[in-house]
Amino acid sequence: ASSKNPTTSSEQKGPKKSGKPPTLVFTGNARDHRVWNTKEQAWEYVDAYHSLQEAEEIRIRGNLSFKMGAYELAKRLYMASGDYVANAEYLEKDEEQTIPGYKEKKVEVLEKAKLNVALCMMKLNQFNECINTCDEILETNPTCVKALFRKGTAYMQQSKYQEALSYLQQAATLQPADNDIKKAMQECIMLSNEDEMPYSFFASSSARSDSEGAEEDEDEDEDE
Incomplete structure (x- = not known):
């Protein structure tokens, strides 16, 4: 499949504000850019950009599972998102220099995935983890x-x-x-x-309701 050039928010919405890095906006279908590894019996991405795109898409699928209350599945998806970020780093050539916003997007996707892994662990009472x-x-x-x-x-x-x-x-x-x-x-x-x-002191006190101590929703800073 032919590869499309990545775009940034500054290209879509006009000149970016001074001092603010451009936001990478993924285009096309990441899965058009993977090959089947017969030895490993698994799909592999051929470049860092599309591996990072897959990381973002898997993270968003994790958000849907979280909203449904499927916290274990959501956790696995968020962890898989982090794995694809690591794979992107392994495949990197000059993406950080040639693709505007790539480096910032990589940091953002990984941090959001880990934050949501932590939130799922809270929901699953996995406090040490x-x-x-x-x-x-x-x-x-x-x-x-x-x-x-x-x-x-x-x-x-x-x-x-x-x-x-x-x-x-x-x-x-x-x-x-x-x-x-x-x-x-x-x-x-x-x-x-x-x-x-x-x-x-508390023997005659009425029972208190427990607080979850964590946010109800997935990472509220996620992209729409």
Whole structure:
């Protein structure tokens, strides 16, 4: 199949704003650019651009599974998205220099995939795995608010309130107007105080409703 040249948002909408990198917009069908590996019995992409495009498309399919409540399937799709980003890096030649927005898109797709892996792990009560995934994100982006928030809420679900509050405070410092972070911090402080009090103090108290401590939807920054 013939390959189409990638386009960017600046090409579609006029000149880009000064200082802002162009946004890569995928065109065509990624699966027209793969070949069957007989030895491995698997499809392989022939270039980095279309492997990255497949990573983005799989991530979007993961979002649909997440909305349906199929968190395990969504997690596998998000992890597969990350694998295709890694494959794109393996296939790279000069894409970062010759395709406007390619490098930024690669970072964006991988971070979104990992953030949503972490969110699925929260939904599946896989709190240690969620924390480890957030650590991977924070290694490359220490100011990622969602990674800090999800790591904090995962610690809170494990009743590790001091650790939880540390990461929630970092998230709040970076995004002070976020109501979800504020609520999580308030809950964490309340639970921490309760944990230090004798059980008899709560014996006659009515049961409280549990908070999920995580966002209801997939990564809200995703492209439409």
